[in-house]
Amino acid sequence: MAHIEIRNLEKSFGDTPVLRGIDLTIERGEFIAVLGPSGCGKSTLLRIVAGLEAHDRGHILMDGRVVDGLAPKTRDVAVVFQSYALYPHMTVAQNLALPLVMRDLTRAERLPFVRYLSGRVRRTRADIRDGVARAASLVKIEGLLDRKPAQLSGGQRQRVALARALIRKPSLFLLDEPLSNLDATLRASTRAEIVQLQRTLGTTAIYVTHDQTEAMTMADRIAIMIEGRIVQVGTAREIYHRPTDVRAALFIGTPKMNLFDGTADNGAIRLAATGAVVVQATGARNGPVQIGIRPEHMVLVPEDPGDGIPVATTHREFLGSEALVHVAVGDGTQGTPAVARLDPDTADTMTVGRTAYARFRPGALHLFDGEGKCLDPDRHRPLSRIPSAFGQEDGASDAQPVPRIVGG
């Protein structure tokens, strides 16, 4: 397992900048997900860490040693590719053996007849066979060793690719969207298996994906990457509850965080659509702001409680354990669209086409400035103190009904 440090990494393809100064530290044995939309540069970052691509500026350190310009095999990394990249002409056993053959045998010793001349080569070949058997049993593909990749299902190929990556016991795993070619059920079970495997081996892992579910369920920490920059690094909970950037806030969570235009006016945050003051934030500079709230933190009631914001109910979706109510805020049905996640019984009291009333819990609001940076000066406060609309989040008992934005 390795400690990885990426310092101010930059990369351009021609005139197109792909990575614009990446800083990221990955602890020994950590499983980190690099999450971002396609084209954000996450695969390029992975290829640069692997040594398959050269970077323009910055450094990569493994265990304190600069590895810039080193060949992939000397970096001691293993990659699981999106397409699995199994050698189609080799059996599964040969596919798994290749990394060991290339590492443990010299060029002359690899020649086919040499094993009959040298006892050392025979012993090494026997060790490689044992290694193949061990790796195969780790991912439960012992019965497939004599098959060719074309005779395997997608899930089996994926396991072979995993086994080939772990066979050398590398100090760093790099996984490039390894689940994207699997069907939904298989993806869910393989997610858990990969995490277990990584825990058992204790190998540091970088997992690149555009799927927030994968990132949130698998990784110790997530690095959100957008347009060649890492906008936030943290655990799934941290990013979900405390997004530091509006793009990170929008990327994590389904349905997306609701976002409204607003203004800060001497500490009063007003909703642009209705003019209602939703929260007092004395720290906010006067000017335009964006007000974000997660669907589950938006409370809807059919009758005006007095301080409610009138919204037009446009659509209702029943999902079993919960229901989503789509509304438009301000300007009738043409207002800013928003979604509230309610329990089905509450949702049933809302009628499509009628006006409902929304309340934003001040403690659950996210405020972003014109550049999309979080306005909350207090964002490093422990998570346990985040109040929740339904009182179901952990630590809700000691949650205090204070507005998140306080002076300073």
Next chain:
Amino acid sequence: MSTDASVADPISAAAVRPAAPPHLSNTAVGWGFVLPFLVLLAVFVLAPTAAVVVMSFTDWKLGEATISFAGFENYRALLTERVPRISAANTILYALMVTPLSVALGLWLAVLIEGSRLGRTVFRSACFLPVVSTTVAMAIVWEFLLHPTLGPVNSALLLAGLPPQRFLSDADLVLPTLAAIAIWENAGYTMVLFLAGLKSISGELYDAATVDGADRPWERFWTVTFPLLGPTLVFVVIIMLLRSFRVFETVATLTGGGPRRASEVMLFTIYQEGFQFFQIGYASAITVIFVLFLLVLTLVNFRLMDRTVHYK
């Protein structure tokens, strides 16, 4: 009601009418499409082949009015006479020189061009030029290049302190010289086929090989490139074998089968027997045997190579 509607509304009635007249079944329409091809195949391939087979059992001479059945006489002559045997041996020797070297050179050029960053199009076109130019015209250029006294090749040999050679009139040199010309011509062809094959190899496989430690050019070639070119290789080898067995133009224009039959090859023998000595029956017998040989060779080749090659 429905009949009324279709009568009253001729447009919709026309729209629902089937494309083919109802008395023509699907089978008939199918045959209709295939027929032109079948006629052409029969007229230009099957009938001439049958005619050659029939003529191989006769003693017909070109221009003669009489024709009589000769049984296996032509085939007996074929087995006992000297010229067909020399011709067959030369053709096989020639094919064994041309095929492996054209394939190897084409593969080398393709990998080299695919790997180079600069001038890909230029090199590709340059290597393909011999393929698109007329062999007979090129043969004349080669004749000049290899001329015993005026040719630049011999001048180069002299400059290098080596004795000049009579490339096309030395019995030991003539077949290798013709083979070299063919390799020069074929390499561009095999190169283009291999380039197409190389394009279909996924870049992730090379990345995987690099990470797995196979990162030297030679290791990459043996781990990824060569095995994945397998299907292309089978195709190219068979095409090259057939092409080299059909060698004719260079022999006809440069050597006429000489010196002392050292460059006598099958097609040239057939041509001479049939159209210069007018022995159509005999030439037909050689043709039949030659075609059967090529057919068997191709099938055997396909079987052998197919077993060792991986298809996706």
